[in-house]
Amino acid sequence: MQRRRAQSPWIEVVWEPHGVVPGYTGTERKLLVEQDDLAQWLHPGFKLQLHRDEAEGYYLNVVGREPRVFVLWRMEGDDALPLHLTASSEEASRWLDGGHAVDGVPMPPEIYAWVGEYVEQNYRPQPQKRIKPRSFQHPKDRL
Numbered sequence: 001m002q003r004r005r006a007q008s009p010w011i012e013v014v015w016e017p018h019g020v021v022p023g024y025t026g027t028e029r030k031l032l033v034e035q036d037d038l039a040q041w042l043h044p045g046f047k048l049q050l051h052r053d054e055a056e057g058y059y060l061n062v063v064g065r066e067p068r069v070f071v072l073w074r075m076e077g078d079d080a081l082p083l084h085l086t087a088s089s090e091e092a093s094r095w096l097d098g099g100h101a102v103d104g105v106p107m108p109p110e111i112y113a114w115v116g117e118y119v120e121q122n123y124r125p126q127p128q129k130r131i132k133p134r135s136f137q138h139p140k141d142r143l
Contacts, residue, residue: 001073001080005037015080017071017103020046022110048085048111055123057088061107062116064089068104069111075101087115 002018018040026044033040048069050058061067070092072084086092087107095102107115 001043001082002038002040003080004039015073015075017073017082017105019105020048020069020071020085020108020111022108043082046082046085048087050087050115050118052122054086054088054091055119056125057086057090057092058115059119059123061087061089062112062119067107067112067115069107070095070102070104072100072102087111 001015003013003015006012006014021042024042024044026042028044030042030044031039032042067087068089070086070089071082072086072092072095073080073082075081084095086095092102092104
């Protein structure tokens with residue numbers, strides 16, 4: 001997580017996820033950078049898991065221009081704490097719809113390769129069903 005000085009007269013600092021570090025095995029939160037207007041912490045212990053029912057969300061993410069790992073986080077006192085990670089753009093959208101703080105960070109190449117392989121093995125596009133516009137339905141059938 002990164003805390004930086006805000007460029008705004010209304011707030012002092014901005015918190016945001018800054019990145020993910022695959023394979024980090026530490027157990028304690030660690031201060032990585034501390035400067036006048038910037039600080040970064042490494043929060044260990046997160047495991048990115050892939051689930052078959054999210055395969056379409058992974059697919060949409062990895063074929064996009066900038067694949068992301070999405071971080072669900074919240075403020076606790078004066079600190080921002082990450083809670084969950086996902087590679088599914090659809091799951092991240094549901095979190096946002098639920099009113100949670102969610103930000104995407106660039107997906108590291110090794111995670112991109114892993115998610116891409118998972119998508120190739122598990123994603124099967126569903127045929128699109130055309131939904132008849134209500135204006136073409138008989139007025140009795142519009143309810």
